[in-house]
Amino acid sequence: MEYIVETKHLTKKFGKEEAVSNLEMKIPKGEIYGFLGPNGAGKTTTIRMLLGLMRPTSGSVQLFGKDMKNNRIDILKNIGSLVENPSYYPHLTAKENLEASRKILNVPKKRIDEVLQQVRLHGVANKKVKGFSLGMKQRLGIAAAMLHQPELLILDEPTNGLDPSGIIEMRQLIQSLPEEYGMTVLISSHLLSEIDQMATRVGVVSKGKMIFQDSIETMRKFAQASIQVKVNDNEAAWRSLLANGQKADLEKESVTLQAEDDGQVAASIRYLVQQGFSIYRVQEEKRSLENIFLEMTKEEQSG
Amino acid sequence: MILSLVKADFLKIKRKGMWLLCLIGPFGVVALQMVNYGVRKDYLFEQMDDRWLYYILNINTFTPLAIVLGIVILTSFMASIEDETNAWKQLVALPVSKRAVYLSKFTVVSCIVFLSSVLLFLFMFGYGLTLGMGEDIPYLRLMEYSFLPFFAALPVLGLQLWVATVSKNQAIPVTLGVVGVILAYSASLLPDWVIWKWPSLSNEWGHSYINALLGIGFGVFVYLLGMIDFKRRDVK
Numbered sequence: 361m362e363y364i365v366e367t368k369h370l371t372k373k374f375g376k377e378e379a380v381s382n383l384e385m386k387i388p389k390g391e392i393y394g395f396l397g398p399n400g401a402g403k404t405t406t407i408r409m410l411l412g413l414m415r416p417t418s419g420s421v422q423l424f425g426k427d428m429k430n431n432r433i434d435i436l437k438n439i440g441s442l443v444e445n446p447s448y449y450p451h452l453t454a455k456e457n458l459e460a461s462r463k464i465l466n467v468p469k470k471r472i473d474e475v476l477q478q479v480r481l482h483g484v485a486n487k488k489v490k491g492f493s494l495g496m497k498q499r500l501g502i503a504a505a506m507l508h509q510p511e512l513l514i515l516d517e518p519t520n521g522l523d524p525s526g527i528i529e530m531r532q533l534i535q536s537l538p539e540e541y542g543m544t545v546l547i548s549s550h551l552l553s554e555i556d557q558m559a560t561r562v563g564v565v566s567k568g569k570m571i572f573q574d575s576i577e578t579m580r581k582f583a584q585a586s587i588q589v590k591v592n593d594n595e596a597a598w599r600s601l602l603a604n605g606q607k608a609d610l611e612k613e614s615v616t617l618q619a620e621d622d623g624q625v626a627a628s629i630r631y632l633v634q635q636g637f638s639i640y641r642v643q644e645e646k647r648s649l650e651n652i653f654l655e656m657t658k659e660e661q662s663g
Numbered sequence: 664m665i666l667s668l669v670k671a672d673f674l675k676i677k678r679k680g681m682w683l684l685c686l687i688g689p690f691g692v693v694a695l696q697m698v699n700y701g702v703r704k705d706y707l708f709e710q711m712d713d714r715w716l717y718y719i720l721n722i723n724t725f726t727p728l729a730i731v732l733g734i735v736i737l738t739s740f741m742a743s744i745e746d747e748t749n750a751w752k753q754l755v756a757l758p759v760s761k762r763a764v765y766l767s768k769f770t771v772v773s774c775i776v777f778l779s780s781v782l783l784f785l786f787m788f789g790y791g792l793t794l795g796m797g798e799d800i801p802y803l804r805l806m807e808y809s810f811l812p813f814f815a816a817l818p819v820l821g822l823q824l825w826v827a828t829v830s831k832n833q834a835i836p837v838t839l840g841v842v843g844v845i846l847a848y849s850a851s852l853l854p855d856w857v858i859w860k861w862p863s864l865s866n867e868w869g870h871s872y873i874n875a876l877l878g879i880g881f882g883v884f885v886y887l888l889g890m891i892d893f894k895r896r897d898v899k
Contacts, residue, residue: 411756413898436758447750451678463671464664464757504753 362425364389364512364544365410369419372405372568379405381568382419387546387561390538394559394576395548398657402568403548404444407516410546411441423512440510442518446501450490454481454500457489458507465508475503478533494521502530513537514546519554531558552653566657582652587617587625589632590641597637604631614641664759668767675744676771681737685775688733689783692725693790700794714796719808722787726808727862730816731847733779734823735840737772742827742836752898761894769824769886776820777813784809807871808864814875815861817882819843822858825889829896 365387372380380402387393397403408414409421412432421428423435448457458472476482479499489497498521505513518534519527535558537543549555555562555576562579564572572579590613591597598610606628607618619625625642632639676682699721700707711717745751755761788805823843827836846859853860855867861878864871 408752408898411752413752413755415897433758433760436756439756441753441756443752443756445748447748447753449675449744449750450747452675456674456677460671460674461753461757463667463674464759466667501753 361388363387363422364424365393365546366422367406367410367419368422370406370409370416370421371418372402372409372414373417378568380409380416383565383568383570384573385563385570386573387544389544390542391561392534392538392545392547392559394555394562395546395565396552396555396562396653397548397550397565399550401565401657403550403565404516405568406565407441407443407514407546407548410514411439411443412436413443437508438511439514440505440508440512441514441516442498442501442505443514443516445520446497448489448497448500451488453486453488454492455485457500458504461504461507467508471507471509475506478506479503480529495523495526498522499526499530502533509541510543512544512546516548517550518547519549519551527554534558552650564653564656571656579652582647585644585646587619588614588641588643588645589617589629589639590614590643591632592638592640597632597635600635600637601628601632606631616645665763665766665770668759668763669770672741672767672771676740679740679744681740681775684733684736685779686782688729688779689786692722692729692783693786695725696722697790704794708796714794715791715799715801716804718791718794718796719787719801719804723808723812723864726783726812727816727847727850727859728844730776730779730812730862731819731840731859732844733776734772734816734820735837735843737775738820738823738827739833739836739840741768741772741824742830743833746831746833749899755898762890765824765828765890765893768828769821769890772820772824773817776816780810780813811864811871811875812862814882815864815878817878818858818861818885821882821885821889825885825892828889828893831899 363386365385367383367385370380370383370385371378383402383406385406395403395406405414409416410423412428424438426435428435449460452460454476455472458475462469462472473482476485479502481496481499481503484492484496489500492500498518502515502518505515515534519530522530534545534547537545547555547558559576562572562574562576563570589597594613594615595610598608598615601608601615609616609618617625617628619628629639629642696718707717707721708714745754754764784805787809791800823836823840826839827833830836843859846853846857847862850860850863850865858881861874864874866873
């Protein structure tokens with residue numbers, strides 16, 4: 361598979377503390393990669409190393425199959441980025457802010473109007489950024505990142521400070537990028553719900569380590585519902601289910617069925633009825649992605 | 664690449680009052696002599712046979728001060744434009760080398776200070792003409808005392824830019840700058856090796872061009888040190 365981003369044993373130490381340790385990130389072309397982790401997990405540090413803002417203590421960063429160390433400028437020509445809080449020059453207008461980047465990127469002037477249109481800031485193009493709301497500044501940052509139509513867009517917490525309608529717009533914009541321009545997008549966030557709605561691949565990082573990296577479908581599988589059954593004698597029911605070759609767990613006040621489909625659930629319930637158990641309740645318990653995420657990061661922290 | 668960076672940097676200093684500063688500096692230095700000559704012109708004319716030279720030397724008492732002060736303010740401004748919203752990270756994430764970023768800042772500050780020198784020449788020449796100090800205008804001396812202080816001040820520029828770009832807190836370069844201004848003002852008391860003395864153009868050999876040459880040489884050296892350090896550092 362062709363990877364746009366590939367890091368190998370990426371490590372960054374600040375003094376003795378390891379902010380990022382042995383991180384292996386792989387992003388295939390055309391994906392929207394959600395980079396998840398609690399605050400302070402090392403997301404921004406990783407992104408800084410991807411952009412060559414920081415030097416890794418050890419390990420390597422490869423983008424577009426080229427090594428960051430020796431091809432920094434070449435690589436950056438194809439990357440647009442928005443790192444953490446948006447950076448801007450408050451005394452300049454939105455247009456002038458983009459012009460400052462445009463001069464360096466050497467793209468045609470009409471791109472400025474195009475990207476301003478895309479993030480819906482064309483109405484305030486000639487106003488000083490000083491008076492913008494946080495959401496507008498954020499959108500300006502994204503406009504700057506898209507100025508040169510990069511192959512890879514790196515957005516660090518792009519929906520910070522946006523209102524709900526702004527978040528939806530941003531989501532639609534980001535989702536359209538791979539199809540329309542063949543861009544690959546890396547989005548970091550500490551909010552799983554956000555990533556869940558946009559990403560096609562997920563990487564979860566905690567304490568500087570990558571603890572999960574796969575497609576969003578695989579992650580969703582973890583979130584599959586389990587069926588809880590409450591009967592008059594939970595332990596006896598559990599034993600007879602196991603004896604019948606059914607996977608089940610005994611819990612305090614119920615039995616949890618690990619069933620793969622509805623048919624299996626029906627068969628198990630029928631079996632329990634036939635065995636003469638009184639069934640009080642059958643209920644579905646959904647494990648949200650949120651829970652999985654919490655569990656993943658918790659395990660990492662306690663271990 | 665460097666040219667587009669310089670253009671972008673010139674765009675960024677728009678509305679920051681840096682051009683005004685560029686004008687005020689040389690104007691202030693000449694204005695002080697307007698007061699001086701306005702009040703006691705006859706007395707001052709008696710001090711030296713070569714009235715033009717005496718006038719130029721009078722101007723030059725304040726030129727080093729203005730140049731050093733100007734450099735301190737401009738370099739600190741340059742850095743604070745990027746510091747304000749930590750735009751360094753956005754700038755360095757563009758396809759440019761960090762060396763070019765530093766060179767561009769250096770170039771812009773140098774251009775402004777040099778333009779100030781040109782203005783100083785014009786103001787000094789213009790006001791000199793109105794004083795009626797004779798037809799024999801010493802163009803070479805005028806140029807010497809307008810432009811050589813700029814070259815002699817390059818090490819100070821290199822040092823201030825270095826400290827300003829790597830400091831998170833602009834109080835540090837400004838403090839250093841204030842010390843520098845005091846040193847520049849007490850130039851006559853200092854040994855020749857102190858860089859803040861150089862813009863005064865005085866040295867024990869009595870040749871002002873020595874200060875300018877030293878300034879260029881050592882300025883390049885300090886510039887390179889600053890650039891290497893800037894490139895080496897992580898961008899926060």
